Amino acid sequence: MEDRIAEKIKNISYQIFPTMVKLRRELHQYPELAFDEYKASERIAKELKKIGIGFKKGIAKTGVVGILNKVKKGKTVALRADMDALPIVEQTNFPYKSKNKGIMHACGHDVHMACLIGAAKILTRLKDEVPGKVKFIFQPSEEVTPGGAKPMVEAGVLKNPDVSGIFALHCDSSIPVGKIGVREGPTMAQAESFDITIIGKGGHGARPHDGVDAIVVASQVVQALQTIASRKINPLEPVVISIGKMEGGYARNIICDRVILKGTARTLNKEVAKKVPAFLKEIISGITKSAGAYFELSYYGGYPILINHPKATDLARSSIAKLFGKDAIFEIERPVMGGEDFAYYLQKVPGSFLRLGIRNPKKNAIYPWHHPKFTVDEDAIKIGSAVLAGVAFDFLSG
Numbered sequence: 001m002e003d004r005i006a007e008k009i010k011n012i013s014y015q016i017f018p019t020m021v022k023l024r025r026e027l028h029q030y031p032e033l034a035f036d037e038y039k040a041s042e043r044i045a046k047e048l049k050k051i052g053i054g055f056k057k058g059i060a061k062t063g064v065v066g067i068l069n070k071v072k073k074g075k076t077v078a079l080r081a082d083m084d085a086l087p088i089v090e091q092t093n094f095p096y097k098s099k100n101k102g103i104m105h106a107c108g109h110d111v112h113m114a115c116l117i118g119a120a121k122i123l124t125r126l127k128d129e130v131p132g133k134v135k136f137i138f139q140p141s142e143e144v145t146p147g148g149a150k151p152m153v154e155a156g157v158l159k160n161p162d163v164s165g166i167f168a169l170h171c172d173s174s175i176p177v178g179k180i181g182v183r184e185g186p187t188m189a190q191a192e193s194f195d196i197t198i199i200g201k202g203g204h205g206a207r208p209h210d211g212v213d214a215i216v217v218a219s220q221v222v223q224a225l226q227t228i229a230s231r232k233i234n235p236l237e238p239v240v241i242s243i244g245k246m247e248g249g250y251a252r253n254i255i256c257d258r259v260i261l262k263g264t265a266r267t268l269n270k271e272v273a274k275k276v277p278a279f280l281k282e283i284i285s286g287i288t289k290s291a292g293a294y295f296e297l298s299y300y301g302g303y304p305i306l307i308n309h310p311k312a313t314d315l316a317r318s319s320i321a322k323l324f325g326k327d328a329i330f331e332i333e334r335p336v337m338g339g340e341d342f343a344y345y346l347q348k349v350p351g352s353f354l355r356l357g358i359r360n361p362k363k364n365a366i367y368p369w370h371h372p373k374f375t376v377d378e379d380a381i382k383i384g385s386a387v388l389a390g391v392a393f394d395f396l397s398g
């Protein structure tokens, strides 16, 4: 984009900023869980209507998709925001803190929605100069697998008109406000979950030899699963196997006959991800067999590895630099082992998942995602809105 356009984008973003903060706080006050984002969906529809963007509601339940310049010639670029909140009791003292008991926007999806509405406003004001079509995708359920991205893609949000590039932002409290994190290649993990049931034989705590102690077997399994990362997979490939929940037992003097283990397996390589279930099975089966126990293993697929396309990421770098200078680019050195269903869109079309810096210790914006005190420096909204608009503009110009 020319300097003239960059200036306009920034100016509009700064102008609408107070309204976007208001919107973000409103969304923050009424957080909704995955696939239950009805109010947010209404609110977004209202905003799109106000600015004259045509949209469809009720996609994949609560999703909303708006389109700008529907009949204009040229490519189509998509921008995406997720809408769901988390089952967390908010522990902040803001006047706009959550009014929905036990639910909180603790991942910044309220900010993502505000930024995307902000970008829609900016691009609408510049619509005659925008060299193509822009889709605004508001997606339900990012937090709960199988997630909202997949059904949105299946519902055809990347088609008619066909989308040829897609971008999104996610808040990041490790990045200072004013900066945007970028990275190409594998950036977020394939995160899968599994349940293991260890079945032993109950009995009296004083006579372990008459039973098969599922607790002892389960603890061996928990230990041994760590050898998948340390001894089964090439050490140069990142793998995380975590058991986050262990359930079983009745009383101190009863040999437990059944333990349930709930875990997650995360990798950054598709081929490695494919190997994990077989290793799990091999290890659990060996241990249970030697103990005379049985097992059941349920392995659930998770979001795919999120791979940012190099060209789209470079384009984002140049848009950020044009808008806010080179210093605003924050190069993310390493991928993270968290999952993100934006990966599904990136499997279909090139694009990049950017990080929105929100960190500011003066405003207490220091807490990680999903923390009950999570908050953001709201100045990030004017940056995020402008960056989304700028990236869309540049993508369509290319």
Ligand code: NI
Residues within 6 Å of the ligand: 107, 108, 109, 142, 170
């Ligand atoms: Ni999130």
